[in-house]
Amino acid sequence: MKRGARGALPLALSASASASALALALAFGFALALAFVGALACVGSAQALAATGATTANGAASAGGAVDARAAVDINGQLKDPALQSRFEHITKQLRCVVCQNESIADSNVELAGDLRRQVREMLVAGKSNDAIFGFMTDRYGEFVRFSPPLEPKTLLIWGAPFFMLLLGGFIIYRVVRQRSRMPLDDEPTPGP
């Protein structure tokens, strides 16, 4: 009986060792993936900030549609001013088509997306800032229309989660490694009584 119990011990040990190795690998992979997402998010928000450009008071734009933007558009439907066209492309890629919900209004063929692209174009030609245009859209359709939410107290959880997860992953790795380093090696016979 005693012998049998001793014999089973190395097996149990090696099972727990491989489980912790798996946990280690999982935690590491998780942390790596999250670090990547976090880095992407940083780059994205930096780009958004850089592209915001000139900023007027706030997003409470009144009716932005009075200007006829047709004169400012060439035969290919692009804005003649390349700076405006690049802002147009940036903004329409950042706005969600609320009908299809996973497409931007730049990509969507839905009629409403076309109406919203016209609205963005007109507001750009009228000299509105990016902030004013995003404000116009969120006033009407809610924060949901923005693919990347602005960094605000209430969005802190979204922006902070990747970094929190990274810390958590690091902590898990630390714990697992420390626990493993205290374990006896599998091939060392445990000293008998």
Add this chain to the structure above:
Amino acid sequence: MWKFLLPFAAFVGLVVLFAFGLNPKRDIHALPSPLIGKPAPLFTLTDVLDPQRTVSNGALKGQVYVLNVWGTWCVSCREEQASLMAISRQHVVPIIGLDYMDQRDKAKQWLEQLGNPYQAVAFDNDGRTAINWGVYGAPETFLVDGHGRVIYKFISPVTTEVWEHEFLPRIDAARRDAARRDGA
């Protein structure tokens, strides 16, 4: 202790998440309107039945009214039309129609065939009024109170049941509120 508690906490967390996420009653495409509690956007558009006449919601100031967004291309609006006819016969509040992304003659034909529950129908030819109201489909129905504020938005066809449970209590509350203010 932790070995037991942590997985258990994770389990409870997942149960809560799934209870919310997989709830069949939750319409994942319905978006909360940021317009609730805000002044209703004003519009002045032509009447769908008569291009010479205009329809403006500014004229309804001080009244509780309903704005119903529809279009002849919208399949579920056809089914909604019967309920709207029944609701309009109750004469509780004026129902204003907003004909969205549509053609005038098709809309006229629709109203002749299915009946006209609206006090007036505004023709939103270029979709600008719909954008101002945050409309992203049809049917959508807004309730505006006596102060000209949007107090409720309903997405998908209004049925008589929805009318009784969602609209009537809010209409009563809005009227009580207005009466109290007048009295004070």
